[in-house]
Amino acid sequence: MADKQWLQDGKWAGRVAFITGAVTGIGLGVAQAFADAGMRLALSYRNEDDKARTAEWFAEKGYEQPLFAKLDVTDRERFAEVAQQVVDHFGEVHVLVNNAGVSVFGPTDEASYDDYDWIMGVNFGGVVNGLVSFLPKIKASEGRRHVVNVASMAAFLPGPQAGIYTASKFAVRGLTESLRYNLAPHGIGCSLCCPALTRTNAWASATKRPDSFKDSGFAPTREGELEQFGTAFEEGMDPYEVGTKILAGMTEQKGLILTHPEHGPDFEEMHEKIMAALPDEEAPAGRLKIEQLRRDAMKAAEEGLVVQLDDLT
CATH class of the missing domain: 1.20.5 (Single alpha-helices involved in coiled-coils or other helix-helix interfaces)
Known part of the structure; x- marks a missing residue:
């Protein structure tokens, strides 16, 4: 577990943060870490039961209840409404965490337009919508401010079943690394976070596919296949630990936040291949x-x- 001294240093106390996909998984871990650091929160959600469990956690802690906003991150009109709602409620907004995403896999050579449009629409388009909706309001606020775009180690490491997912995370990586230079003159920090295996139910994304993107080129999963895949996530990092590492990275103004230590061999091999290709x-x-x-x-x-x-x- 990361050193939590900076949770009590007061640097983020009272800052207002908006987090997408914030009532389960990594988003919830970030929300809990931010709450422990004294931040005021607005959280997007899709599922009422998950929202209720999150509200109960805040109540048990004696923390201020978040402003909950039901949001499909692909809905630009609703995203703009939520951004204004956050400012109307808190007066300012200082931190944006674009976290919401879907983890859907299948052979890229068999993918349909719906596969591309859904996965890219959520994982990259959702980030775009967050930036367009919230950046003007963050720029208009004062004091310590930050944007975190949560991608994945897939932003560096492709896989045979993860072509579109990987493309979406590569896109978030490129966007964020460029955006950092644009936000610096405004005194706004910007971080790309690339978590690896985390104890979440992200593996179940394929079961939540919207009807508007129903025409998939991927073969239906075999009975029990997704559940078996999900057992790997049980070995993952606790989402709260990911959240504390994101907060630490923000505090240290890191452009890149890597939460998992096990990928050294991958980066060494990548470096060798790149240098050899020159x-x-x-x-x-x-x-x-x-x-x-x-x-x-x-x-x-x-x-x-x-x-x-x-x-x-």
Whole structure:
């Protein structure tokens, strides 16, 4: 378990956070860690029973009840309504955690348009909708502010059954790593979080497929297949621990928050493959200059300067 000293340091006390997919799994773990740090919360949910259990946890702790907002993260109109509702209720909003997602797998060569539209629509489109709805309101607020986009280790590590899921997480990774440079001049932190195996029911996402995306190219799962797959999640990290690591990463202003230590061999192999793929030849001076300008611009942006296109040539 991560050192929880910073839970009591008061740096986030009183800050208002909105978390999507926040009444189960990692979202709930984040909400609980934030509540322990004294933050005020607005939480999106889909299931009334999960909402009730979450409200009961807050009541048992003696914490302020969150503002609960029923939300399908693909619904842009509703997302905008929720963002305004949060500001109307709390006065400001300081932290956005885009967490909601679906874990759906199948061979990519058999995928249908509905498979792509559903998985990308939730996992990437939901993040986009959160940013468009909440960033203007976070920019208008004051003090310590932060955006966390929760992706997955799939943002780095592809798999044979996870093509669309992996694509959605790669997209969140690329978006977040670029967004960090845009938010720095506004004094807003930005983190990409890539959890690995966590003790959640994410494996059951395929059973919650909307009728509007019913035409899947994936073969129906065999009886008991999903449940067997779900047993792997029992070995996962406690969602609350993921939440505390996200909060610690925010406090330390980390651009990348990796919660699980077991992927060192994967990253070492990835680094070796990338370096081996580089051509063993000299680059011309003009290209070297342009790439150095890019590196300098990235450092300047991270330090809070606004980078224009002119800075890149």
